[in-house]
Amino acid sequence: MSCYSGLAPWYDKLTGDVPYGSFADFYEEEFRADGGEFSMLLDLCCGTGTLTWELARRGYEMIAVDQSPDMLMEAQSKAVSDVTPPLFICQEAGELDLYGTVDAAVCSLDGMNYIPAEELPELFHRLHLFIRPEGLLIFDIRAPEFLRALDGDIFVDEKEDVLCLWRADFDEELSAIVYGMDIFSLEKRGLWSRESEEHIEYAHTPEKLRALLEAAGFGDVAVRHDCPQGDAGRIFITAKRK
Template sequence: MNSYQALSAYYDRFTDDVGYADWADFFERLFAREGIQPKLVLDLACGTGSLTRILAERGYEMIGADASPEMLMQAMQNTMDCEPRPLFLNQRMEALDLYGTVDACLCCLDSINYVTEPQTLQKAFERVHLFLEPKSGLFVFDINTPEKFACMDGNAYVREDEDVFCVWQAAVEDSLCAYQFDIFAREGGKWTRAQETHEERIYTVEQLTDMLEKAGFSEIKTYGDQSFAPVRGGEDRIYFTARKRD
């Protein structure tokens, strides 16, 4: 997993096209499809808390967990006027440690790919399973697909506004995709530069299904990008749902 020490301050500017409300709509349709009405929801790898806030506003009791203290600081600022306010925890996925069980766990925006060691991800799945409510607990996450990473390989991307310029390039090798970020920010009359490197691992549906089963999950399902269509190949993003066994 990677730190967002420099990127955290600008993350929301660079992801203003994500459409978090659409994600929340999709998750609520998933809840209905799975026949559950969760009250307490964990937003795992919650980042700056954009989704956490929307779900809190829709009446869910929210817990947000993230490995980056910088991202959590943004999340706390973004949810200051929520009532009740979400609880935020500075925890890595594989070290998840809650005070009790949750009804559902959501892990969004390819955060699973950011766990680059398979054995660490296996441990993370086991921790999620441990803290889900028995019988009804639902785990939902998405991944970037191998096909998407193949299209990204070697490409460069730019996001900018009047005060910040960010450029990054993706490079794929040995099932890992590395992003080198260069961030130029204007402060007064000067520009400062910061650099970060992030990595994501390319996982297949088969690998993740096997890991979920080993962690104790059942009723594992996969869907195309924010749809209930079966995975046919060529998707950029795939969603997983899994239930905690009785």
């Protein structure tokens, strides 16, 4: 089972309730509060690029990175003529390698939860390398207690031409929630096809993330709960590149 190959064509339809505009508003509020100049942004783990394009429409030059070529194909298909297209790069987050520096990096919607704990030090080191001095890193995670509470739950998301069924099991050894996902999609002549994937989200504590960020050279680390989807176990962490 591979991650996102089967889900990519249906991701936007199944996540139509995500408030991408609120995420972009939150980032811009952080930029204004900082007082620096922010024009070039990195969207790490960009997925199908909905937030990437939202920020591009607001005038930012965008670099967007994701490990899934299928998700990036969906992202590139959203091009519009009156917006400068983002640069989409297919890379593992832990192997991040840009051509220069950015003013800020963002990582949204559990992207950081997909990174195993042992890979975070290298990722934060690379982010420190590619964010300009005094630039910002802003990302969100699902709180560990939120992920643990999902253990044993079964979820169904049904549209007229796709049904997504996923089961959540918390693995204490991994300290992660493991989702077994089946996607049923309607094809020609009324036939349905089935694809299966496995997704793993690691339970990172804000305290551990703060320590790793500071070890990588970031400062002014702040943990925020007054943020988009904060009532759904989402925590935002901001840090300044020193």
